[in-house]
Amino acid sequence: MRKYETVFICDPDLQEKDRGQFFDKVKQIVERENGFITDFDDWGSRKLAYEIRKKPRGHYVCMTYGGNGELVKELERNFRLTDEVMKFMTIVLAKDVSREELEQERKDNAAKSQQKAEAAQEAESSEEELQSTGTETE
DSSP: OEEEEEEEEEOTTSOHHHHHHHHHHHHHHHHHTTOEEEEEEEEEEEEEEEEETTEEEEEEEEEEEEEOHHHHHHHHHHHHHOSSEEEEEEEEEESSOOHHHHHHHHHHHHHHHHHHHHHHHHHHHHHHHHHHHHHHHO
16 A cells, blocks of 8 residues: 545635535545545645636645555546646655554544644633733723
8 A cells, every 4th residue: 555645726716515525525535445544634725826727726635645546546537527626736655554554643643633723722712811811900
């Protein structure tokens, strides 16, 4: 099994619901082709270096997964057929990985995401406390 990373840029005008449905479709393709997703990172909407399809912005997604060449072919074939994806690029990160290594990486990524979420929540609550104490002294 190989480890791949695919970055794709979606149409920024897609509604949140439609974007979520498309992401689910991509995940289903990976699962159907016996792949294993280790990380699905939604980077959000960003300005493009140049216009694609007359649009200055795009919604970026980075997906790291394990699978074979047939999986990549099927995924990229679906990207070409759909209007939701404006650009995509796939690279090989590792040529020989086991499913157990990918499962461990998924667990590590989930733990990191949870730590980031907790840190953000903690920072937000401390900011609220500072604001509330600042208004009381004034």
